[in-house]
Amino acid sequence: MGKTSGKSDTKAAATSRPSAKKSASNKESISEKQSAEKSEIVDVVAEGGDHVEPPPEVVEPDPELSPEEAEQARKDYLLTRFWISAKGFWGKGGDRLAWIFSIGLLILIVTNVGFQYGINLWNRAIFDALEQRDSASVFYLTAVFFPLAIGSVLLGVAQVFTRMGIQRRWRGWVTNSVLSRWLSNGRYYQLNLVSGDHKNPEHRMAEDLRIATDAPVDFVAGVTAAFLSASTFIVVLWTIGGSLTVTMAGSAITIPGFLVIAAVLYAAIASGSIVTIGRSFVQVSEDKNQAEAEFRYTLIRVRENGESIALLGGEQEERDGIDKNFTNVLRQWARLAGQHMRTTVVSQGSGLIAPVVPILLCAPKFLDGSMSLGQVMQAASAFTIVQTAFGWLVDNYPRLADWNACARRIASLMMSLDGLERAERGDGFGRIKRGETEGEAMLSLNDLSVTLDDGTAVVDEAEVVIEPGERLLVTGESGTGKSTLVRAIAGLWPWGDGSINFHPDRRLFMLPQRPYVPSGTLRRAVAYPGAADDWTVEAIGEALDKVGLSHLKDKIEEEAPWDQTLSGGEKQRLAFARLLLHNPDIVVLDEATSALDEKSQDQMMEMVTRELPKATIVSVGHRAELEAFHSRKIVLERRKGGAKLVSDIDLIPRKGKRLLSHFLRRRRTSK
Numbered sequence: 001m002g003k004t005s006g007k008s009d010t011k012a013a014a015t016s017r018p019s020a021k022k023s024a025s026n027k028e029s030i031s032e033k034q035s036a037e038k039s040e041i042v043d044v045v046a047e048g049g050d051h052v053e054p055p056p057e058v059v060e061p062d063p064e065l066s067p068e069e070a071e072q073a074r075k076d077y078l079l080t081r082f083w084i085s086a087k088g089f090w091g092k093g094g095d096r097l098a099w100i101f102s103i104g105l106l107i108l109i110v111t112n113v114g115f116q117y118g119i120n121l122w123n124r125a126i127f128d129a130l131e132q133r134d135s136a137s138v139f140y141l142t143a144v145f146f147p148l149a150i151g152s153v154l155l156g157v158a159q160v161f162t163r164m165g166i167q168r169r170w171r172g173w174v175t176n177s178v179l180s181r182w183l184s185n186g187r188y189y190q191l192n193l194v195s196g197d198h199k200n201p202e203h204r205m206a207e208d209l210r211i212a213t214d215a216p217v218d219f220v221a222g223v224t225a226a227f228l229s230a231s232t233f234i235v236v237l238w239t240i241g242g243s244l245t246v247t248m249a250g251s252a253i254t255i256p257g258f259l260v261i262a263a264v265l266y267a268a269i270a271s272g273s274i275v276t277i278g279r280s281f282v283q284v285s286e287d288k289n290q291a292e293a294e295f296r297y298t299l300i301r302v303r304e305n306g307e308s309i310a311l312l313g314g315e316q317e318e319r320d321g322i323d324k325n326f327t328n329v330l331r332q333w334a335r336l337a338g339q340h341m342r343t344t345v346v347s348q349g350s351g352l353i354a355p356v357v358p359i360l361l362c363a364p365k366f367l368d369g370s371m372s373l374g375q376v377m378q379a380a381s382a383f384t385i386v387q388t389a390f391g392w393l394v395d396n397y398p399r400l401a402d403w404n405a406c407a408r409r410i411a412s413l414m415m416s417l418d419g420l421e422r423a424e425r426g427d428g429f430g431r432i433k434r435g436e437t438e439g440e441a442m443l444s445l446n447d448l449s450v451t452l453d454d455g456t457a458v459v460d461e462a463e464v465v466i467e468p469g470e471r472l473l474v475t476g477e478s479g480t481g482k483s484t485l486v487r488a489i490a491g492l493w494p495w496g497d498g499s500i501n502f503h504p505d506r507r508l509f510m511l512p513q514r515p516y517v518p519s520g521t522l523r524r525a526v527a528y529p530g531a532a533d534d535w536t537v538e539a540i541g542e543a544l545d546k547v548g549l550s551h552l553k554d555k556i557e558e559e560a561p562w563d564q565t566l567s568g569g570e571k572q573r574l575a576f577a578r579l580l581l582h583n584p585d586i587v588v589l590d591e592a593t594s595a596l597d598e599k600s601q602d603q604m605m606e607m608v609t610r611e612l613p614k615a616t617i618v619s620v621g622h623r624a625e626l627e628a629f630h631s632r633k634i635v636l637e638r639r640k641g642g643a644k645l646v647s648d649i650d651l652i653p654r655k656g657k658r659l660l661s662h663f664l665r666r667r668r669t670s671k
Helices: 007-015 020-037 039-044 067-090 098-131 135-190 201-241 258-277 281-304 306-312 315-353 356-367 373-390 392-425 482-490 522-527 537-546 550-555 568-582 598-611 624-629 660-670
Strands: 243-248 251-256 433-436 443-451 457-466 471-476 496-502 508-511 586-590 616-620 632-637 644-650
Touching: 067 098, 067 135, 067 201, 067 392, 098 135, 098 201, 098 373, 135 201, 135 392, 201 258, 201 281, 201 356, 201 373, 201 392, 243 356, 251 258, 258 315, 258 356, 258 373, 281 306, 281 315, 281 392, 306 315, 315 356, 315 392, 356 373, 373 392, 443 482, 457 482, 457 496, 457 644, 471 482, 471 624, 482 496, 482 508, 482 586, 482 616, 508 568, 522 537, 522 568, 537 550, 537 568, 568 598, 598 624
Parallel strands: 433 496, 471 616, 471 632, 508 586, 586 616
Antiparallel strands: 243 251, 443 457, 443 496, 632 644
């Protein structure tokens, strides 16, 4: 077919679906090629991102729980499910620099607290020098301040670099892991066929996963810094403030460590207020994120189906749906704004009052001469730092709530993928086995039953053996499970029983009813799922000629929205051009000529017979004219308990093994 280098053979094999063993090895070769081409991403995405482990065991809620309690238990488990996967970043198959970055961040946080303490001491010294009008000490302390300030700034920069480095690498590792699972074995497609809380997976893997990996790093760094700061400066407050004696009703009451007690009480009141006021923050954030995702999905659907909507004049109906979703977005944002307003009252008020409280508390001791101005300012600085540390929750509660919602959404997707993996492993409902045929048979269905993910039968007890070079037509009424049977053959549908076996080392190629046309050049669209440079321009032009798309030969290197530009019939012709380039052993046509007129359909089928004379073909179709291009027909009929094969007809007698091409020539002559 005019291929260029030997790599095209590997790619062609990789993009088709042979036996399960070969399919897995081919996917590994694709992954290796992509890794070599994207060295920068590989540096960010951990090597262990593709580390495959069995999905966690299913956790069933306690049957004695009420529906509300069961739902809360499910939400709690979602966070556990997120951490089961996410913590692998620091595990055996995780990122090689994960611990280096993490330990480095801890060292920087400790060092930064040390610099904070140094600046706190500097505050005391400078104000004492000013109070005593000691010009020499003031000039000396002024010179000391700049190294302290520069060191603190450099530490801050290094801390940001390390912290964001962990976030970037962790997001890369988890994203790579989820993407690998999502794209494996057609799960991205199967998610559309099963129940579960996994709507809008693209948003979950982009925005939700970003927040889910950003916030915990900030949280751990913030809590660590807050704990160390609070521990350090509580000692400072206790040492400087000492005890305070107040007289009440003629009795003297001594309060030891009064500044520490004041800081703890102040922080407890502020934090308690924010927790009480913002108790609905998590649910409101979840609702807001879901509303945003649904609104985005509605807009994407309009763009993807623009032609059909425009031809039907459905703009008003689509606008009504968009308005409904957008109204929900605004409603959820209004609820979130209310939560932010209430928490702002606490955080803003706390920020204004905190610096004043220590000065007022220290004023009596300063006025009676037992505390210097430098000690007052040092205490004020330490009190503010302690208050900031204790009030960390006040400042970060909204973000924690947002993280909670995002982590649950990405965990919901993980759990749906877990279910698909269990189906592939044979857990729960039956799984279709995939193996190799015996003898010369190209494909066999042995006692095959195809079911839904809940166990409902679609196709029951199918027994078919397809010999090399046979052209099998599968027919039946709409809804009898023909396309589902094709998905099972292609390996996209794991639920059922029995087995599907392929001849070893044979490649399978699918032509769906609606061919996918990727963005980019026409050359890429024709070569898909191979790489654009796997075939020469001449070879691609020759394939376009053979399928009746010669008018596009001059546009092979042109980038255009081909998915929107090509008609339905042209897309199906383009799919046949792909078939010629990949030259597989087994071809599955799922109503691949439905958009073509009868004459064009005949041309495509005759071309396949001529160009791929040894290929084994399995077709799904409704048109009676297709029988002329097949040697055998099986009929599916809907029955109670699942559709069954009710007839198996030889369209061309096998005795004498007359070639289909001879039959077609005789048929055309008789006409």
